Structures are given as structure tokens and as C-alpha cells.
Amino acid sequence: MLDSIFIYLIIFGTLLGAMTGAALLIWFERRLLGFLQDRLGPNRVGPFGIGLALADIIKLFAKEDWVPPFADKFVFIFAPTAVMVAMLLGFAVLPYAPGIYIVDINIALLFFLGMTSLAVYSVLLGGLASHNKFALLGGLRSAAQMVSYEVFMGLSLMGVVMLSGSFSLVDIVNAQENLWFVVSQFLGFIVFVIAGIAESHRLPFDLPEAEHELVAGFHTEYSGMKFGMFMVGEYLGVILISSMIATIFFGGWLGPDFLPPIFWFGLKTFLIICFFVLLRAAIPRPRYDQLMSFGWKVMLPLTLINLMVTGAVALWLESQV
């Protein structure tokens, strides 16, 4: 009985935390971007401008929720929900601290990869249902980009799986007791970060949106809360990918004992989110063909090399014992 209440509490906390985090990230990202560009960023509403998150939500809710007459209505409404549901489901397998997780399934990593892949449908369907050439181009790009980056996003994690011997995220964190995987799997880490950025289509890999070329990409026709759900889905994706990087490569909740484990998990996730914002401020968007050739000609071979070397070393270590 007590156990099930505890689980419900964690589920509720995750939902609340993720949604609040995503809303606050709207404010935080703009603030940090401001500082990185020698500006102050939004600082008017409430202390440090934190009320901007609330103001943005009110604005999105108050806007006219409009479906264009030429759009495919069902798919048009389904698309933004898909990204949010997929991203929120991804949080289900995330371990926050020892004993504090919703589920610890033995295919957690695969589940996470599957959920982030589902997000591509949202972008693709959103672009397709809009009946708008810019939206269609955005959806087209996102499909190609996500499908190709999906390949080595999964492969880059296989080194970690080999070393820890499990797909379960709790086991992966426990396997980093002595050494974080960011050291032993550095190549895998780099590839996963780049693929993660592409997967959450953040700058510099925001080609599906590419506001300078494609108006607003796949969500050109969206307004009001449907646009808001794309937005929240994107920020949820950022939080999810960041916490996954923290869990898989930076030892999740592991850290010195003077603070609770969940704090270390939060701190690592926060720092990685900051790095995502820094990337957005610093790196320009590549051309589309550059993006594709970078993925297939550089990242995929790197991942395969990493995989082979890790496999060989793992086998050699086993033979030593």
C-alpha cells in the first residue's frame, strides 16, 4: 500500500517537475542566452524575470486556437500531443536517486531510445498535416535528420551497455561507481551528445525549424496551445536528453556524500542544459547536406570504431580475469 502511494508520488513529482522545468526553461534559456550575448535577457516580470514563464503560459492559453481550413484536422491536432506524450514517457525509466524511480525495467535504455524516436512522428505529421510548403520542408528535413541520427545515437550507447552489461539505467549508474563512462566511453559520449542535440532538434541542428529559411518550419501553421505543446515538447526533450547524458555518462546520482544523491543528479542535468544553451548561442546552423554528410561520413564510422574497440577491450579484460 505504502509502496504504491510512493510510486504515485514519484509519478506526480516527475510530471510536475518536468512540466515546471520545461516552463522555467523557456525563461532560463532566454536569460542565459542574454548573458552570453552581453545582454540582460528578460528581467522585468517578477524576481529576475522568472514570471516570464507564467506570462508566456498565460499568453499561449489566451491565444486563438486555430486550425487552418486546408489542414488535415485530426493529424494536425494529434501531432503536438504525440511529442509531449513521447517525451513524458521517456521520463518513466529515469532513475533520480537510489530507490527513487518510476520503473526499473531491464530494457530502459531501449525504451528511452524508442520514445525519443517516436517524437519524430510528431514533427513529421505536423509538417505533413499543415498543407504548407514550409511546414512540409521542415517535416521532410526532420524525418531525414532524425532517422539518420537515430542510427548512431543508439549505437553510441552500446559501448556503455557492453561495459555495464545491462540495459537498465540503474545498473548503468551503479557500474560507474569507480569511473564515469564519460572517461572510458569518451567517443561514445561525444557522439551521443551530438545525436541528442539533433534528436531534440535544438540549435545548431534545428533544421526542421530553421526560422531564417523556413518561417518556422514544421510548426508554421500552429498557434496557441498547440504551438505551446511543440514548444514544451522541445524543452522536455532537452531536459530528457540532458538527464540521460547525466545518467549514462556522468554517473547519475553518484557524487560526494555530503549532499543527497538527487541533488547531484539535478546539478549534473542542470549543467548539461546550460551547455545546450551555450551551444545554441555559439554554433551556427550547418547547411542541410553538411548535416547529412557529417552524420553518415563522420559520426557513423566513429561510432562503429568506438563499438569495435570497446568490444575488443571488454573481451580482453574478461580474458584477463
Add this chain to the structure above:
Amino acid sequence: MIKMITSQLNTLWQIFKHLFMRAETVAYPEQMPYLAPRYRGRIVLTRDPDGVERCVACNLCAVACPVDCIALQKTEDEDGRWYPEFFRINFSRCIMCGFCEEACPTYAIQLTPDFEMAEYDRQNMVYEKEHLLIDGPGKYPDYSFYAIAGKAIGGKDKGQALNEAPPVDVRSLLP
């Protein structure tokens, strides 16, 4: 390839350093930006050191104005001094180019370092003479047009202006 990677990392580092630099932002309503004395802002009409309005209603400013936002009508007082009967500037049109100030032969019209002229009602952007006229001489404290101009007005005849020679009697044969 290596150069590509290092260049990207260098960019990241350079941008990261900006996190610790001072922001260029001037938080405007609380913190007023510095405006140079010759900043071209709100237009005023000035008075000469005696407190009489400088404008002689010559219409040069209205002619010079590229957006035709100045309107005025000349009239005369009992001394023969010209002055504008009305002087109207439509600030919803004004582009603060300063051509009127350059055209003005009497330093009457001047631009000031002030730009806070926002209004809720467009009609309020039209400034009449009483809104434009200020009490002081503006940027040229000692200049008085009628004191140095050759025009005869009541209380000052020909030849009585500053540095002006007495008028020559062209009908006289005396040297």
C-alpha cells in the same frame, strides 16, 4: 577536420567567456542613457537673451523640412518685428533630421536631447507654439538676431545694430 573541430571548440570557449563580461544593456526607465548635448530629439523654439522669441517666421524651416511637418503663419507686432502667429509641429511625422535647425537663420528652432514623447492619442503629437516655446536661449545663450541684424524695428533704427556702420546717404555728394 581537426581544424574544424578546434574552431568549433574555440567558438564555444569565446562565447562562454562572455558569460562573465558586463552586459551592454542600459536598463532604460531606471537608468537613463547618456544623450550628447547635440542629440537630435524634441524640437523647441528658443528666446533671445532679452526673453523675446527668436523666431521671425521666415518659413525656411518649413521649406527645409523633408516631411512637411512644420506649419506656421507670419504676423507683425507694432514695432515691425516679425513673429509667427501660430507655429505647429506634427511630431508624428517629424523624423528628427535637424534640417530645420540648420535652415534657421536666427537659431530659434533647436533640437534637444529628449525623446520621450510617446502619447496614447495621435492628436497629442501635434505641438502648438505654446508647447514648443521655452524660456531660455537654448544652445546659443548670447545670440540676439535683432541686435545684429540690419533691419529697422521699433526702438532700433538703421545703423544702430552691433558692428553696423551708419547708413550712407546715397543722394549726398559729400565724401
